[in-house]
Amino acid sequence: MKNSITITSILQSMLTPEEVQRVVKLIGYEDKARKFTVYHLLQYWCMAALEQWGSYRSSVDYAALCGLPVVHYSRFSTKAAEVPFSVFKELFHLLVCKCNREARRKLTFPKELLLIDSTTMTVGKTRLPWAPYHGERAGIKLHVALRAENGQPLQVVETLGSKHDGPMSEALAQPDYILVMDRAYGKLERLDHFKTHGQSFVIRLRDNVHLEKPHALRRLTKPDSSVIRDITCQLGTPQCRSTQRHRVVMFRDFEGREIRVVTDLMQVTAEQIAQIYKARWQIEVFFRWIKQHLNIPTLFGTTENAVYGQLFCALIVYVLLNWLFVAAQTSWPQHAVLSFARFSRLFLLQNLPVEWLIQIQRVLLQCTSCFMN
Known part of the structure; x- marks a missing residue:
């Protein structure tokens, strides 16, 4: 058994480089790089979200400690601005489909709750001149449809901060669910x-x-x-x-x-x-959690690709952690019972109880076998 489980190892179990390459081709982007591919960029973004790195420059200093390929920070910045954010959006929704597979089998009601709301990230208008918001501020929004049963996002749509919430509910509507909105x-x-x-x-x-x-x-x-x-x-x-x-x-x-x-x-x-x-309060907790723990308010880049790419990779990290927490649940002894917040904190510190490490290894092994078949 491994002594530690990292977000990159979980990512490799859920999204293989071949799957990422297929999505890249589907979007129409030609990845010519060898040393720093789209898959490497995905790993960088995910680690930056989980460990709350502060910038492109500081990220490359931490990368070597995480086993990631070492590149100059300007290469990270250029790649982030170059790769269409739709690649990471498609990977996010692909991952959501995989992580919701088991949950679908456990449904006991004909319809479950789908919580819909949005959250806004604002910066000075000179940082994002393409996203004017209010006065001297620029802003972007994430419109989220969150499953109440397992706390997993079902769908996410990105817009400018000035976009009204109302019409987006029609894009996020799902007849198989009960929509809950403000x-x-x-x-x-x-x-x-x-x-x-x-x-x-x-x-x-x-x-x-x-x-x-x-x-x-x-x-x-x-x-x-x-x-x-x-x-x-x-x-x-x-x-x-x-x-x-x-x-x-x-x-x-x-x-x-x-x-x-x-x-x-x-x-x-x-x-x-x-x-x-x-x-509905559950989606407010979700927004607060991702902002506090996944570095979302700290936007590295200034282009649409860099900004939205970073945000969708942060959501990928949340989906992986939440899925792993739910999938590994069992009848724990009292000393091993964890809340999601504590689980995430111990995961980051690589200090999960041994019972959790054993159960997570089992889950990842079953997951790998299932996806290969």
Whole structure:
């Protein structure tokens, strides 16, 4: 058994150089380099995210300690600006498909929750002149559809920071899931569209949306329920009103604030709908975690390829760590039980308990055999 398991060794188990080369050809990029290929760039980006390297220059100083090929920092910078970021985006989604394979077999409900939201990274406008945002700031966004069941991203779309969140929900919609979203996505025409096309959703309503012709639904009152009201109604004013009647559930959050959510779900209780919306907090935790632990706020480059390439490789690291944490779960003795945050920290320090190392080796071995077959 190996004494340590690194992100590059896991990456090699999940994405072979041949697979990366196929994606490179599919995108149409010609990789002529021998000493510093796209696969090496992928490894550099992943290590930079996990170990939170500070720049191109400092990265090459750490590379030798990680067993990566040593190149001048200008070569790293040039390659990052040269390789289309769509290569890393395609590799990310390929990896997501692989890591979700086992999870699909474990589904026990006809539909699971898909949490949709976005996060913005901003810098001074002179750093990214192609991405104007607000005033003296430039910014880019990642729009994410996150599976609530296993905490894995299902799909990610990159845009400029000025892009509105609402329309992106239509690009991220998945009829096999229940979409859970915040107020920015609650446009009335979109709600009608989702309901007409069979897309299940639970979306928070803006406070100023008018409820027209409300009709209370019969429900059993539960003790200690946070639900205030459960109705069906049309939404909006005569100037802008939904064509469909929608179910609206009102409840109080843990701070006592009134929350109104709209949904097409009719066969579940109001308390369950409140719990579904509360699950949306998981995507906020996801955004906070990747920003704190994967070096995302520190953008190395200034071109689209360098910026988005770095971000998609950081997401690849998250997918690998999360998949490994979930796949290695078993009946641990008390001293070996870990949270995801502690698992990630010990993984980085190469100080995981021996029980975890043994189980991870088994998972990687099974994974390699499965993908080869």
